[in-house]
Ligand SMILES: Nc1nc2c(ncn2[C@@H]2O[C@H](COP(=O)(O)OP(=O)(O)OP(=O)(O)O)[C@@H](O)[C@H]2O)c(=O)[nH]1
């Protein structure tokens with residue numbers, strides 16, 4: 001009985017949680033993924049298709065799909081949606097002009113049937129850039145407080161230094177088991 005319980009427990013603990021990392025091109029998605037994996041900044045080029053890595057945080061296993069954000073690739077984001085537990089939406093906080101497009105993409109995702117149970121972590125990235133928008137400004141513009149049917153959290157970060165990334169992951173781990 002004890003052995004069965006232990007096996008079940010280890011299965012439960014090692015269960016993989018699917019995450020998709022989305023956002024417009026140049027937002028910093030791939031930089032964030034490899035900061036999570038290696039704690040360092042890698043040289044990136046625009047992602048065509050996707051990168052996938054397993055990230056383990058305190059015994060919690062996340063399978064993270066970093067998806068290319070160029071305009072021509074966005075229509076195929078939905079092919080990654082099934083079984084997604086977390087959406088990480090990366091925003092380039094200096095890119096004021098394209099925040100409206102991010103907003104459109106966010107609400108399109110939230111309305112998708114395959115993502116109805118997903119929680120959303122928004123990274124307000126590139127906080128090192130002078131004149132960037134704060135997380136509060138981005139939150140207001142994206143009208144995050146109107147989102148009632150998905151748990152969400154916004155976190156400011158800088159993928160180059162890693163600042164703020166752990167706090168984002170902590171929010172995700174805190175959500176596991178809540179639903
Ligand atoms: N200043 C600054 N630059 C950053 C930050 N995060 C990423 N970058 C830079 O932004 C550029 C784009 O980063 P990527 O991680 O390749 O962007 P992406 O979102 O994966 O882009 P796509 O693959 O085209 O969708 C790179 O030159 C990064 O070094 C940050 O926090 N601050």
Ligand SMILES: [Mg+2]
Nearest residue numbers: 029030046047
């Ligand atoms: Mg990329």
